[in-house]
Amino acid sequence: MRRQITGFSNPTVKFLRSLREKKHRKEAGKFLAEGLRLLTDARENGFIPEVLVMAENRDPHPLLEALERDVIAGGGEVIETSDDILTKITGKDNPQAVAGMFSEFNTRLSTIDRASAKIWLVAQALRDPGNLGTMLRTGDAIGAGGLILIDDCADPFSAEAVRASMGAVFTQKVAQAKWDEFLPWLRAGEGQLVAASLRDAVPYRGAPYAAPCFVLVGNESRGLPEEYEAACDLRVTMPMRGRADSLNAAVAAAVLGYEVLAALD
């Protein structure tokens, strides 16, 4: 279906705008992704938006036309609207000319096939959606299977996480679990749990990594709880030559993730 929306108080506009808040995303089970590049990545991975919202004054683009056709063919809705209304929906002053609404994915641990990749990233109590999205992006780059979010993390379907993922939210598996659920799941199959740590740790270069390798990083300010570190198969440490005693969480995951990739390649 195709239609034009010109009114700010239109219920669809209000609904899409409400998805900026986590509470409303969870109620509806929907999220937004912005920009033709992200939506094209989604499409090439088999994810077609249920609703596509486009600026009336957008530049024509063959990829956008292909996307429109797929949305219509899939029974979805294509909406044309003004820049102002797009700004209202996305909350950005200079919105991309197009945004898509998707159903949130099933993020249960049981959806993860650990044998499908040699590396999995795991984050515990990660609070920053930008870090979360960056870890998805890094996971894509190192050929990880996905990102497992332990305990109370930022929402992977927030606009900031989706944006920072640069489309990897559509290519990486995402799972969410409490530690008490994750650890038995991990131990029920093959898998090496590796923590970036300062305690009882070996140098991260040349450490005995083994596939499937689960690379665990902790909360941005507190790091990993001691008992989580103790439950790991391997604790590794990166050089810290300055005054600081830790790296940004997404940076730590990337430096360690690339090392694991080199070791298991």
Added chain:
Amino acid sequence: MRRQITGFSNPTVKFLRSLREKKHRKEAGKFLAEGLRLLTDARENGFIPEVLVMAENRDPHPLLEALERDVIAGGGEVIETSDDILTKITGKDNPQAVAGMFSEFNTRLSTIDRASAKIWLVAQALRDPGNLGTMLRTGDAIGAGGLILIDDCADPFSAEAVRASMGAVFTQKVAQAKWDEFLPWLRAGEGQLVAASLRDAVPYRGAPYAAPCFVLVGNESRGLPEEYEAACDLRVTMPMRGRADSLNAAVAAAVLGYEVLAALD
């Protein structure tokens, strides 16, 4: 000097608050850093705030008392105020109980002594202050000398950059220069310029790094201009196993920076 401020319209409150905007920071040549940890890092590196603002209801802390003494001894000002006014100054809903005002540092290239470190990070047109602060933090960790900002970058003295640097803004040198100024400066001495690149590049692992090594990353969306890459001594590439063709800029700098550290160590 010590005083209490109770009014929102107090000129000092207005002045400190104005430092949230780049324009006012540049006019005044001042910036703010928040939190006892950051201010303690600053103090241990010889940077004492000119103005220290504290919440009246803060918890007592020996490090804060030491900081107060140093501020008074240095001729600075210690201000006690309400949580509400601290919120107004920092723009954060849950402000840290203390903030300090510093003079911006001299960021000319000529302040950089390239022989003082084996690694220097260089960013071109880096737009995200969080990425900038994260690069400073990573630079501290890998023992880099500092961060050189090429062309039009985010402001290293913004609250977000200072916060993301986790104190490294006080331990790493920061320089700002146009490319046309940077390249002649670099070539006037020793130094290998290394770009993270996809063009005509060798694998980043085992590449022939040499000190002082200047690790260059480009703008978040456009990457490096082709002529900048061409001017580099070495172009290296990181594996990209997924759909994405690039990493987050701060992640790329960190993965490459740690590789250079391992090579030159």
